[in-house]
Amino acid sequence: MALEVSARATAPIPLKIAFRVAPGELMALVGHSGSGKTTILRTIAGLWRPPEARVQVNGTVWLDTAAGRDLPAHRRPVGVVFQNYALFPHMSAAQNVMAAMDRPDWHEAARILDLLNLQGLADRRPAQLSGGQQQRVAVARALARRPRALLLDEPFSAVDSTTRERLYGEIIALRAHLKMPVVLVTHDMNEAQLLADRMVVLEKGQLVRDGPTAEVMADPEALRAMGLREVAVMLEAKIAVHLPDGLTRLEAPGGALYLPRVEGSPGTLVRVRIMAHEVILSRARPEGLSAQNILAGHVARIVPGKGPAVTVHVALGAQEIIARITRRAAEQMSLREGEPVHAILKSMAVARHHIARASPADPEV
Amino acid sequence: MDWTALGLSLRLAAWTVAILLPVSILVGRLLAYRRFRGKGLVEALVMLPLVLPPTVFGFYLLVSFGRDSPVGQLWQGLFGSQLVFSFEGLVLASIVFNLPFAIQPAQRGFEAIPVEVREAAACCGMSPLRSLWKVELPLAWPGVMTAMVLTFAHTLGEFGIVLMVGGSIPGETKTIAIAIYDRVQAFDDRSAATMSAVLVAISLATIATTLWLSSRIGRRLG
Numbered sequence: 397m398a399l400e401v402s403a404r405a406t407a408p409i410p411l412k413i414a415f416r417v418a419p420g421e422l423m424a425l426v427g428h429s430g431s432g433k434t435t436i437l438r439t440i441a442g443l444w445r446p447p448e449a450r451v452q453v454n455g456t457v458w459l460d461t462a463a464g465r466d467l468p469a470h471r472r473p474v475g476v477v478f479q480n481y482a483l484f485p486h487m488s489a490a491q492n493v494m495a496a497m498d499r500p501d502w503h504e505a506a507r508i509l510d511l512l513n514l515q516g517l518a519d520r521r522p523a524q525l526s527g528g529q530q531q532r533v534a535v536a537r538a539l540a541r542r543p544r545a546l547l548l549d550e551p552f553s554a555v556d557s558t559t560r561e562r563l564y565g566e567i568i569a570l571r572a573h574l575k576m577p578v579v580l581v582t583h584d585m586n587e588a589q590l591l592a593d594r595m596v597v598l599e600k601g602q603l604v605r606d607g608p609t610a611e612v613m614a615d616p617e618a619l620r621a622m623g624l625r626e627v628a629v630m631l632e633a634k635i636a637v638h639l640p641d642g643l644t645r646l647e648a649p650g651g652a653l654y655l656p657r658v659e660g661s662p663g664t665l666v667r668v669r670i671m672a673h674e675v676i677l678s679r680a681r682p683e684g685l686s687a688q689n690i691l692a693g694h695v696a697r698i699v700p701g702k703g704p705a706v707t708v709h710v711a712l713g714a715q716e717i718i719a720r721i722t723r724r725a726a727e728q729m730s731l732r733e734g735e736p737v738h739a740i741l742k743s744m745a746v747a748r749h750h751i752a753r754a755s756p757a758d759p760e761v
Numbered sequence: 762m763d764w765t766a767l768g769l770s771l772r773l774a775a776w777t778v779a780i781l782l783p784v785s786i787l788v789g790r791l792l793a794y795r796r797f798r799g800k801g802l803v804e805a806l807v808m809l810p811l812v813l814p815p816t817v818f819g820f821y822l823l824v825s826f827g828r829d830s831p832v833g834q835l836w837q838g839l840f841g842s843q844l845v846f847s848f849e850g851l852v853l854a855s856i857v858f859n860l861p862f863a864i865q866p867a868q869r870g871f872e873a874i875p876v877e878v879r880e881a882a883a884c885c886g887m888s889p890l891r892s893l894w895k896v897e898l899p900l901a902w903p904g905v906m907t908a909m910v911l912t913f914a915h916t917l918g919e920f921g922i923v924l925m926v927g928g929s930i931p932g933e934t935k936t937i938a939i940a941i942y943d944r945v946q947a948f949d950d951r952s953a954a955t956m957s958a959v960l961v962a963i964s965l966a967t968i969a970t971t972l973w974l975s976s977r978i979g980r981r982l983g
Contacts, residue, residue: 443880469883470892476884482877486899495895496885541886 399453399545399577403439405446411435411601417545417577417594424580424588424609427598433581434479436598437547440579441476442469453544453577475538479550481530483522489533490518496540508536511573513566528559532566546578552587564590564752589613589630589669590752614709614718616701627672627707629717635664643743649713650691654743658751667752675719676740677708679729689741691717695733698726710739762955765932766940773848773936774916777855778909781863784856785908789867790897794879807865810858819925822854826926846928851936854926855916862911870904871897903975910971914964 402414409432417423425433438444440451442458445466451459453474458467475496483492493508494500509518512532522530531551538546552560568591571578582588588595588609595612597605605618610629612618619627633646633653644658646666658666681690696711706726708719717739731737792804810818826844827833836844844850874897882892898905920938927934929943937956944953 441880441884443883469880470886470888473886474884476881478877478881480875480877482875482881484878484881484896486896495882495887498886537881537885 399440399579400451401436401440402450403436403446404448405435405601409435409601411446413596413598413601413603415596415603415606417579419577420571420575421593422571422574422578422580422591423594423596424582424592425596425598426582426585426588429583430600431598432601433583433598434549435601437476437549437579437581440545441474441547442467442472456544473541473544475541475543475546477531477534477538477546477548477551480554481522481534483530483533483537485522488519488521489514489525489529489536492522492533493536493540496537498541505536505540508540509533511539511570512536526559527555528563531555531563535567535570543576545576546574548578548580550581550583552582552584560587561752567591568752585613585619585628586669589628590667610716614707614716616699616707616720620702627718627720628669629672630667631670631712631715631717632665632667635660635662635666637662648691649715650693650739651689653691653741654688655746655751656743668746669751670717670741670746672707672718672720674741675710675717677710677719677721677725677729677731678738678740679731679736681738682740685740687740687742689743691739691741692736693717693739694736695731697733698731708737710737712739762952762959763935763937763940763944766935766937767956767959769848769932769935770917770937773851773855774913776852777859777916778913780852780856781859781912782905782909784860785863785867785912786893786898786905789864789904789908790871790893790901792864792868793871808861811861815858815919815921816925818858819854819922822857822922822926826850826853845926846930846934848927848933851923851927851934854922855919858919858922859912859915862915863908866904866908866911867901868904870901870907873904874900906971906974910967914967917960917963 398419399417403411405411409430411432413432413436415423425436427433435444439446439449439459445459445461448461449459450457450461457465458472459465484495487495489509490502490505493505494502497504506518509515512535514529514532514536517525517529522533525533534551552563555563564587580588580592592609594607595605595609596603597612597618605612605615613628616627631648633648635658636645636647636652638644638657642657643654646653646655646658646668653668655668660666676687681692691712693710693712696709696716699707699709700723701707704722704724705720706723708721708726708731709716710719719739792800823845824830825832828837828843833844844853878896878900879892882896887895918938920942923934923936924939929935929939937960941953941956944956
């Protein structure tokens with residue numbers, strides 16, 4: 397009961413990849429533009445056929461070039477959300493959703509639209525909807541077929557950052573209802589880290605890294621392959637109180653975090669993305685510092701990199717954050733595994749779109 | 762006023778539109794979506810009737826429909842009548858010389874549909890036929906409609922080719938355009954003027970209908 401993909405091609409881009417996505421799992425395919433992410437998605441959907449490929453879903457073979465089997469796109473029970481949504485402009489939201497059903501059912505369409513918070517918009521045409529609403533109609537339409545696999549092609553790239561932040565929340569909430577494998581194509585590491593359980597990193601059509609999101613994001617080698625320096629972790633924290641000065645206090649393991657206003661009622665669990673190069677380490681608890689957030693933990697491990705930097709994993713309760721500091725600093729502080737250390741963050745270093753509500757119910761994998 | 766000629770012209774235009782409608786959809790769609798070797802040649806051939814002098818085009822049609830030609834013989838064998846100087850021959854000629862008017866606007870109509878929208882239709886589980894009916898035709902409709910109106914209007918007005926292929930047999934091949942010419946030759950300016958006015962009225966009505974339809978479609982899409 398999973399999506400299994402392998403593909404090989406030389407044109408339009410050299411491609412060599414194989415991966416598996418479990419039911420209910422959200423896997424992000426990340427890489428630069430031109431790395432082959434969308435090509436892989438199109439291969440799964442049946443919109444493109446590489447010279448050598450195999451796509452199998454729940455034990456049903458959709459494509460097997462070796463065996464000469466190739467189901468046409470319309471016979472593959474797949475849900476696709478296109479980058480620009482590709483809604484049918486002459487149909488209302490409800491008609492768009494019903495267009496994807498074998499037997500159009502108005503009640504079912506209304507139920508799916510409700511699920512995506514589109515109440516009251518069923519009769520609107522795409523042109524009468526905002527970008528964010530169009531995106532949700534596209535998701536509703538993709539789900540209307542009861543797909544065996546859900547494919548999202550850069551689904552957040554066409555909306556502004558405020559809307560994007562809200563849509564992340566919607567997708568996270570929706571996950572509780574998704575029992576099929578989900579593939580998200582994105583070039584945005586933040587997005588992948590907020591939403592995905594697992595990441596497959598692509599570079600020029602080659603698989604660079606495949607693993608749980610936290611592991612991939614903490615791996616400087618994988619990130620360097622993508623030309624990224626932004627190692628980051630997701631820290632789970634609970635909203636404690638909204639302060640009158642515009643900050644929100646979060647309870648995180650190891651201490652309190654003061655961040656610019658975070659939406660949500662007290663008690664809500666959120667995930668905050670913390671960039672490794674924004675973290676300062678200190679042996680003693682610092683005083684008289686402008687930085688407000690000091691989390692106490694101990695050194696879990698120190699991973700040397702190729703350059704002058706080392707990656708220090710700091711354990712905070714059951715969680716970990718990562719600091720990237722120079723080798724020189726690590727030696728001067730004589731950091732050792734197991735020793736106590738304080739991680740210091742500036743409040744302003746956490747961008748609004750780096751905060752997402754934690755998934756209400758983790759789907760079974 | 763030659764009512765027979767007008768009736769004949771309308772009948773010819775109706776037949777031409779009826780036969781060219783599916784052709785314009787199938788060929789227009791093919792040319793819009795597919796890339797294949799010799800596509801440029803096909804497009805040039807479709808356009809040819811636009812630039813050839815009607816008499817030249819009519820001459821070649823006359824020759825290729827003639828009793829000794831393969832087409833003429835095939836027709837003779839199938840229906841036992843000759844193709845030239847008959848209404849059926851006129852319909853066939855009309856179909857050929859209307860190809861650019863029927864195919865070009867339809868092709869533009871299908872080309873205007875974003876590729877992703879067609880792909881979305883497939884990914885929604887629509888078979889190619891269902892996609893055509895539910896998504897592509899509703900979106901390409903203004904183009905197809907324009908094609909049919911142009912074909913209709915052009916058939917009413919064509920003179921040179923009709924005269925070459927059909928002659929001027931009353932009730933069989935004498936269309937209103939030829940009747941007008943006939944009347945002018947006979948110094949019957951009154952009849953010519955009436956018939957011209959009727960043609961103007963029909964043309965205006967046709968254009969008005971298209972504009973009205975396409976504005977409705979525009980609203981529907983908006």
